[in-house]
Amino acid sequence: MVNATEWLETNYPSNGTCTRIEDTENCSNDNAKIRSQIVNLNxxxxxxxxxxxxxxxxxxxxxxxxxxKLTNAFDLKISIELEEYDYSNNQHRGDWGGSSSIFPKLKKFNLSHNYITKITFQAPQLTHIDVSHNYxxxxxxxxxxxxxxxxxxNNLNLENLTLPNNFKPSVLDCYNTYLKNITFSNSSIFDCxxxxxxxxxxTTTPTDTITKTATPTFHTIPTTHENLSLKLGLGLGIPFAITLLGLLTFFGYKYKKNRTPEFRVGGNK
Incomplete structure (x- = not known):
């Protein structure tokens, strides 16, 4: 592992131009930038x-x-121009952000695959957010x-979700949470x-706070495997039943033909 602070100072020195060879956008020999000139940092x-x-x-x-393997979510409030922020697949634990975490232009936000227990920030223009696989x-x-x-x-304990009014999701994923269902104010129900x-x-307008209380009734459609089992059962069972009935009829006829009668019609001895 590499110490993050030391690595950043070596490749993007605070008092000089960047030297990282792999970053051709910001650190080329003829156009190396200082930190304040960099708009895309990858x-x-x-x-x-x-x-x-x-x-x-x-x-x-x-x-x-x-x-x-970053463990502390650094403060990005110094960059009010930020539009896309990807901090996924790190090792940040506990709270992320705070009352001073304000991103007026942020649109895409990814904090997935961390150990975050609480998120506090302001981003009024946000359109895409991924906070999956946290706590x-x-x-x-x-x-x-x-x-x-x-x-x-995949936030197993997530039970309170507050969404904006008139939320009309193009993508919504709440699988493997404590929510189970999301009920919208127009009676639409989303099965997580x-x-x-x-x-x-x-339209899909959510209630102010999503809870886990909805228990809708719906029909269960057999899966492909269930349909296949049913077809196999019918295909094999019907011919077998016909064959068995034929055998029983044949042996019953032979038995009746060979049997010695115990009495005679008409009363003759």
């Missing part, structure tokens, strides 16, 4: 470990720090009016385990 899969600070990166638009028990997204896709799956609407209408 340092995924570097085996970085520990705390991490992005002090000086004041104009970041895209930040990708995924697939490392959340509640998630408040009420102030995010333009939300389109939400993945909060099956990933489908059990009942739906043209």
């Amino acid at each position: 340092i995924d899969n570097q085996d970085l470990d520990g705390d991490f600070s992005v002090k000086g990166f004041t104009n970041l638009v895209k930040a990708n720090f995924s697939f490392n 959340l028990s509640e998630l408040n997204l009420k102030g995010i009016a333009d939300l389109q896709t939400l993945n909060c799956s 385990e099956k990933g489908v609407f059990i009942t739906s209408t043209n």
Whole structure:
């Protein structure tokens, strides 16, 4: 593993231009940039470990720090230009963000595959969020009016989910949570385990707070394997029954023909 702070200072020095050879966008010999000039910072899969600070990166638009071993979610409030943020597949534990975590232009946000128990931030323009595979028990997204896709799956203790008014999801994944079903105010019900609407209408406006109380009734459709078993049973059972009936009739006839009568019709001895 590589110490994240030391690695960043070596490749993107706080008092000089960047030197990282792999970053041809920002660190080419004829156009090497200082931290404040960098708008796209991609340092995924570097085996970085520990705390991490992005002090000086004041104009970041895209930040990708995924697939490392970072344990502290650095403060990005210094970059108000941030639009895409990927902090997935790290080792951050506990709370993420706070009341000062404000991202006025953030649209895509990925914190999946961490050990996060609580998320607090403000991002009014957010459209895509992935917080799957964490340890959340509640998630408040009420102030995010333009939300389109939400993945909060595999948060086993997630039981309180607050969504924005008039939320019309293009993608919604709440599988393997304590929610089970999401009930919208127009009576549409989304089955988290099956990933489908059990009942739906043209609009999907959620209630303020999603609970786990909905218990809709729906018909179970046999699976492909069940249909196949039924067809095999009918295909094999009918011919067998006909054959068995024929054998019983044949042996019954022979038995009756060979039998010695015990009495005679007409009373003759």
